[in-house]
Amino acid sequence: MKLVLLGPPGAGKGTLAALLHKSLKVLHISTGDILREEIKNNTPIGIEAKSYIDKGALVPDELVIKLIENRLTSNKEFSNGYLLDGFPRTRKQAENLDEILKKIGQPFDCAVYMDSSLPLIIKRLSGRRVCRNCGATYHITNRPSKKDGICDQCSGELYQRPDDNEETIRNRMDVYLQSTRPIVDYYKAQGKLMQVDGNKESEELHDLLLKTFDAERKSYKY
Ligand code: AMP
Numbered sequence: 001m002k003l004v005l006l007g008p009p010g011a012g013k014g015t016l017a018a019l020l021h022k023s024l025k026v027l028h029i030s031t032g033d034i035l036r037e038e039i040k041n042n043t044p045i046g047i048e049a050k051s052y053i054d055k056g057a058l059v060p061d062e063l064v065i066k067l068i069e070n071r072l073t074s075n076k077e078f079s080n081g082y083l084l085d086g087f088p089r090t091r092k093q094a095e096n097l098d099e100i101l102k103k104i105g106q107p108f109d110c111a112v113y114m115d116s117s118l119p120l121i122i123k124r125l126s127g128r129r130v131c132r133n134c135g136a137t138y139h140i141t142n143r144p145s146k147k148d149g150i151c152d153q154c155s156g157e158l159y160q161r162p163d164d165n166e167e168t169i170r171n172r173m174d175v176y177l178q179s180t181r182p183i184v185d186y187y188k189a190q191g192k193l194m195q196v197d198g199n200k201e202s203e204e205l206h207d208l209l210l211k212t213f214d215a216e217r218k219s220y221k222y
């Protein structure tokens with residue numbers, strides 16, 4: 001299965017992607033995770049990206065397109081497909097992605113669009129905690145870890161992403177509406193869009209998607 005996950009910050013793309021990665025055994029590519037790794041390693045890309053991410057702005061197209069192109073062209077683990085999470089985020093990225101996927105002969109099957117309401121987004125993101133070590137995500141009330149501040153999976157330290165404060169969340173939402181939301185219509189026009197309710201819990205969406213993919217197995221190659 002080859003999928004693109006679209007939706008506002010806090011729609012639950014990362015959590016759904018982790019579930020789909022496990023069940024479909026597809027390659028999970030998250031530009032947010034790649035950029036945070038670059039920041040952690042203090043690379044020139046990371047240093048440049050940090051100034052944008054901390055403000056809730058988008059990292060320049062040229063930089064993220066290059067990162068994605070490198071990942072997609074250097075990776076040969078496409079036997080079960082892939083899952084793009086957080087990319088594309090602009091029309092230019094979407095157009096470049098079409099070209100890259102055409103070049104490597106791996107066009108995606110479907111763009112899953114998770115829509116979500118602003119109050120829920122703020123609640124989800126401001127209470128989100130992430131493991132510094134393995135990247136697993138929790139929520140202080142909806143999905144708390146067993147031990148306060150400690151990851152259930154690897155005992156790593158949980159932290160709050162610096163861009164998960166209310167002011168930055170509102171900036172990210174404005175940027176989303178202006179730059180990313182138009183991609184929904186771009187994919188709708190291509191007949192590749194599947195809209196799901198991002199207000200639902202990720203587990204429920206995951207089960208629903210698997211059932212839908214199964215019913216449409218004949219038209220999707222996986
Ligand atoms: P995420 O983890 O997907 O919420 O991404 C965190 C931040 O990384 C975003 O708010 C952007 O600043 C940056 N980022 C991630 N993916 C992209 C992208 N495709 N284009 C531009 N910036 C991105």
